[in-house]
Amino acid sequence: MWPTLKRGVAAGAVVGLIYGLFTALVVHPLTASLVEMAHHGAHGHEAGAHSHAVPETTTAVVSTGSGVLWGIFLGGVFGLLYYFLEPAIPGTAAIRPYVLAGAGFLTVSVSPWLVLPPVAPGMEHQLAASTRIWLYAGMMLAGAALSVLAVALYRRIGSDWRRGAAAGLAPVAAAVVFVPLLAPATATAGGLPTDLVVAYRSLVIFGQAGLWVGLATAYRWLGAFSTDRVTLAHETQI
Known part of the structure; x- marks a missing residue:
């Protein structure tokens, strides 16, 4: 387990x-622009740029450090889950980290976002914080259930991996399409332009997706690197 x-x-x-x-x-930077726009208007941004130089630098350092800590935590959980769930994860050794990462992304991010999409600074919540927490937790459970269902459907049609993948992804695709259509609005734009809200949400989604893909890739690469080192050491001894 420790390795x-x-x-x-x-x-x-x-x-x-x-x-x-x-x-x-x-x-x-986009978040800061949205905050500035929401509180002071777009015309006041240039005037206050120099006065916010130090806080922005500090925030950048904190953001980077927080990203490292979040990555370490997520990587640790990923490693433990992979250790315990590897026999149940479909695919080859090279594919399994990506399958687990996809299930994690679906559970932690995609499924809750279907009802509670990322809220840009300046937008206004329609639900109380306690309600959002319970709703987010419930959608995470739904995402985990979807992941289990996808794997079960894939294994049921195991003779052809293409058909199995299509069967496994079908309920996920249906949820992504229909749940947002049925879910009520949970936030209002708060006067922000629609294109900025879309840009912010796209960046958040892209960042989280890249985090999971990168985690699976790094995990796989480190595994291959460790295997190569063991093989090289064994051949050297011989």
């Missing part, structure tokens, strides 16, 4: 650093 956990933590640290830099250099 798997250490590999997950190492992969999470690497990917968390990249995610933290992405947040600090891309997401944070």
